[in-house]
Amino acid sequence: MRMSELSRRSGVPVATIKYYLREGLLPAGRQLSATQAEYDEQHLRRLRLVRALIGVRGLPVSTTRELLGALSEYTGDTHRLLGLVLGGIRTSDAAEQGVPEPADVDALVAELDWDVHKAAPARLALAGTLASLRTLGVPLDRHSLLPYARLAQRTAVLDLDQLRGIDDPLETAERALLLTVLLEPALMALRRMAQENESARRHAEAGD
Amino acid sequence: MRMSELSRRSGVPVATIKYYLREGLLPAGRQLSATQAEYDEQHLRRLRLVRALIGVRGLPVSTTRELLGALSEYTGDTHRLLGLVLGGIRTSDAAEQGVPEPADVDALVAELDWDVHKAAPARLALAGTLASLRTLGVPLDRHSLLPYARLAQRTAVLDLDQLRGIDDPLETAERALLLTVLLEPALMALRRMAQENESARRHAEAGD
DNA sequence: GGCCATTGGATACCTTCGCTATCCATGTTA
DNA sequence: TAACATGGATAGCGAAGGTATCCAATGGCC
Secondary structure (H helix, E strand, O other): OOHHHHHHHHOOOHHHHHHHHHOOOOOOOEEEEOOEEEOOHHHHHHHHHHHHHHHHOOOOHHHHHHHHHHHHOOOOOHHHHHHHHHHOOOOOOOOOOOOOOOHHHHHHHHHHOOOOOOOOHHHHHHHHHHHHHHHOOOOOOHHHHHHHHHHHHHHHHHHHHOOOOOOOHHHHHHHHHHHHHHHHHHHHHHHHHHHHHHHHHHHHHHOO | OOHHHHHHHHOOOHHHHHHHHHOOOOOOOEEEEOOEEEOOHHHHHHHHHHHHHHHHOOOOHHHHHHHHHHHHOOOOOHHHHHHHHHHOOOOOOOOOOOOOOOHHHHHHHHHHOOOOOOOOHHHHHHHHHHHHHHHOOOOOOHHHHHHHHHHHHHHHHHHHHHOOOOOOHHHHHHHHHHHHHHHHHHHHHHHHHHHHHHHHHHHHHHOO
């Protein structure tokens, strides 16, 4: 298909598609001539994925590019790829440079006996958040963090269960990306509702 | 204290403080004269809170203003306030207008017997995310969402436990805000590490 | 083969957001 | 009283994400 059809079927303006091509979020189409290129269903899938990450979730373009890059580097087995995709996601909001003291995080990972890459961005993100909270007077040490981590582990089991039954490994990775990234606001919304409920419950218990 | 001292003790440039005053994120100081105002410790605390929400977490100014507004509207009991603060947080990234079909969310809340305000933004955020996932071919119905919600409930119990032992209700609410909002990236980082670990575990189990 | 709308590519521009810098009249302080 | 600081108003800046314009090369239709 041509770019105009790609635009029509995806709902994304042609100018925006050109922008994504420029930014390396979408691979170039097959060049038919100097001024003509053809796109296929893969491009359409990729475009929808990009719109989901950027438009729905609000990820910055640079982060999205990194994530998609991890997807393309797929060569070996599915779980290697999943580790790359799931573990390599940069959070992008917390200041991750000048890592304060990842010692707490390392100790936590060791205590849980988790198999997590030593340079995973998530480690830095976690350390950065803990440092911020500490300077704001909310300590939250490794001890009180442990139960949160155990709940995260059970969440991850649910996540991985969602990926069973998909044959194509690339499709598996794409779905993993969607589930990991798009589900985040949903999980946070659930947490907030649960907080509100729990607060009300304790309020009633304390007896107005 | 004067604005310059407020700036020095908080590390926030004077120009930025003026900006926050303009945007209604910081209450005006006590007017001493036409061109002089005095600020106190409350202002300093508030300023640090604002910096945490905007600078560390990356919340947009408008969302921050709403959150702080909820804090100021505090009149009654602590749990009412917590409900307001915890339940009223807008996610700001997902498109929340044109609510697709909150029926699933309503059913979920009913099934869990949660006491959540009917108009809580979290409901809309959740419904919006579910709708996005559905159009992207990742269904995720109420059934598969239920275990996530149960885990969120246990997370909320941990959250509320963190707030015990603080006397001042306003301080409690501020800490609740910090914990709810700043902990979000940390919880997501934990989830990603747990995903990576779980993927590696299943990989090893399947035998290379 | 000739003609004109369409395509892809390059470039410049636009809008929003979160600051930041400049001015200036008023006030404080030594 | 003179020099400097303060608060308020206003304008500008830089990044990010997207949009609009321009243009030569083409493809399709006759």
